[in-house]
Amino acid sequence: GESVGLHLPTLSVQEGDNSIINCAYSNSASDYFIWYKQESGKGPQFIIDIRSNMDKRQGQRVTVLLNKTVKHLSLQIAATQPGDSAVYFCAEGESGGSNYKLTFGKGTLLTVNP
């Protein structure tokens, strides 16, 4: 989920386990959602996106689930690896007048223990 203050939510998993990172979004009119990965000292890296006409989308080792009823988004990472350790955050966008702008969450810190 999202954080308040300066401390990010954290998730610690063992190598090989599956990880689930959650995100609650705020705008019921949002119809486009993205997950980003940010490693220390790097810019956000696009992982996967999903539009509101879908409730599930799969990529390589990642799956995004969208529940529009409760405005909830999740990122599942299969067989988590040490290289997956990073901050993950979601972003939401709304098509239409300002369809090129995204609103970003604060992120969740994923730590993978070998």
Added chain:
Amino acid sequence: NAGVTQTPKFRILKIGQSMTLQCAQDMNHNYMYWYRQDPGMGLKLIYYSVGAGITDKGEVPNGYNVSRSTTEDFPLRLELAAPSQTSVYFCASSSTGGHRNQPQHFGDGTRLSIL
């Protein structure tokens, strides 16, 4: 392709100094953005541009200015640096999506400290 390139990577400024953060993309993207990221916080949009010659304010534009004379470049200007502008600045770009959003692609940031 280099993607989105930001320079410098690090900078220390004194209060009241000015500087320009450079951003260039080689993906022929129409949309470009400047964000700041403070510790433990999400990205905040400073300014954005939907094409050459067009810029608009984002969520936190005060103290900054931008220009977009070419498709490739989108520099961010700080005129009178203040300690509150200490942050990590990210530039991003995305392709024209019409009515459909497209993912934004980010540079690796400029880490700026104002002392």
